[in-house]
Amino acid sequence: MIPANFDYITVKSLDEALSLLAKHKDDAKILAGGHSLLPAMKLRLMQPKVLIDIGKIKELSYIKEEGGQIHIGAMTTHFQIETSALLQKSCPLLPETATQLGDMQVRNKGTIGGSVAHADPAADWPAAVIAVGAEIVVIGPKGERAIKADDFFVDMLTTSLQPGDLVKEVRFAAPKGKTGQAYMKVRHPASGFAVVGIAVTLTVDGGKCSASGIGVTGVSSKPYRAKSVEAALKGSALDAKSLAAAASHASDGISDAISELYATGEYRKHLAEIYTRRALETAAGRAK
Amino acid sequence: MKKISVTVNGTTHQSEIEPRLLLVHYLRDVLGLTGTHVGCETSLCGACTVMVDGQAVKSCTVLAAQADGSTVTTIEGLAAGGTLHPVQQAFWEHHGLQCGYCTPGMIMATAQILQRNPDPSEEEIRHGIEGNLCRCTGYQHIVQAVQCAAKKMKSQPAPANR
Numbered sequence: 043m044i045p046a047n048f049d050y051i052t053v054k055s056l057d058e059a060l061s062l063l064a065k066h067k068d069d070a071k072i073l074a075g076g077h078s079l080l081p082a083m084k085l086r087l088m089q090p091k092v093l094i095d096i097g098k099i100k101e102l103s104y105i106k107e108e109g110g111q112i113h114i115g116a117m118t119t120h121f122q123i124e125t126s127a128l129l130q131k132s133c134p135l136l137p138e139t140a141t142q143l144g145d146m147q148v149r150n151k152g153t154i155g156g157s158v159a160h161a162d163p164a165a166d167w168p169a170a171v172i173a174v175g176a177e178i179v180v181i182g183p184k185g186e187r188a189i190k191a192d193d194f195f196v197d198m199l200t201t202s203l204q205p206g207d208l209v210k211e212v213r214f215a216a217p218k219g220k221t222g223q224a225y226m227k228v229r230h231p232a233s234g235f236a237v238v239g240i241a242v243t244l245t246v247d248g249g250k251c252s253a254s255g256i257g258v259t260g261v262s263s264k265p266y267r268a269k270s271v272e273a274a275l276k277g278s279a280l281d282a283k284s285l286a287a288a289a290s291h292a293s294d295g296i297s298d299a300i301s302e303l304y305a306t307g308e309y310r311k312h313l314a315e316i317y318t319r320r321a322l323e324t325a326a327g328r329a330k
Numbered sequence: 331m332k333k334i335s336v337t338v339n340g341t342t343h344q345s346e347i348e349p350r351l352l353l354v355h356y357l358r359d360v361l362g363l364t365g366t367h368v369g370c371e372t373s374l375c376g377a378c379t380v381m382v383d384g385q386a387v388k389s390c391t392v393l394a395a396q397a398d399g400s401t402v403t404t405i406e407g408l409a410a411g412g413t414l415h416p417v418q419q420a421f422w423e424h425h426g427l428q429c430g431y432c433t434p435g436m437i438m439a440t441a442q443i444l445q446r447n448p449d450p451s452e453e454e455i456r457h458g459i460e461g462n463l464c465r466c467t468g469y470q471h472i473v474q475a476v477q478c479a480a481k482k483m484k485s486q487p488a489p490a491n492r
Contacts, residue, residue: 043371044350044352045350046350047348047349047350048349048350049349050332050349050393052395052398073393076392076393076396077391080391080392081373081391084372093349121385141457144461145376146386146443146458146459146460146461147373147379147386147387147439147461148388148391148461150385150386150442151387151388151391151392232374234374234460
């Protein structure tokens, strides 16, 4: 499988990438790790005329904590996140998500920025970035702006990125207090993508849940925050019964669950409930 | 056309290529290094695994142009001076293959696993080779080969550049 022809330009700075994007507009695509874009191009699902390779911009690859905020550069690979001592300590949900994503070779090359920008409905990162309440920092012709992960994913393969924009980093407040997190997925046996993926972060205060973030991927054409689950958890004692009751809301309001040969929409919604319960139980256990 | 310079198994090659040329086709069709196999072409099977700057990647999902300025190691570059790399030797001894199609990729992936974790558990080995499909062996002998390679590499470390 060979992609259609394109012009290939390597850039060394963000400014250079932005000016090329402004020049070529919708004819151009940003190439990060290439592990979403190149497969789509090989299938001729995408045929950009120009590829702007940002792989050589080293300053887009970082994981750092500053003033209570964790910043992850767009070109940070899944492997770097999986093995980050900083994240393993302060937000283990992200390494746990990374280690279940694709396979070793894919994690070596694929990037978090590329994955969120591609917005595959079965990708793993969307659930995690929604759960931690992340913002996607975007840089475009008018400068920099931050988009809440909840608003970033618009539809299948569609984000709120505008022409000329590129993803610069993912940032979020470092979890504080007594927290427990978990990512659990039903892995598609052939592709490894999430049939259903549930990311959970819980904050516990005095034995009760004071705050939570639940991100769901795979179920619908866009990842979502399970707000009814979060509402049910607020102030709850995190015992098995209350966790199961909260999890029963995992697909509330979802009318467009993805149905295909491997899993029907009803089955996905069922899995979402089961895996939300399991992820909640695991996260609650870790918070103790 | 784009000019690239890639160091493969210690030799630097200057080539003029189409930007859409995939690294696996560059290695096989331009450089004649056919040890790297083309399997699924969809980044799933791992038969095309090579090291680019020390990272195992699926070369069917990397443009040759992206490898410009990089150092690539393929299965042909693993043995040092006619002596098999300990991973190759272990696959031989434990018969970690049947038809051999997945073997170059499986060995490159194993080299990466052991480089990062010299003493992996069986679970870690199976997680590590998740991106490499074998349709013959059922993986049992492959896992045994990786375990054996880990032991070998503890007693006779591979050359530093491999």
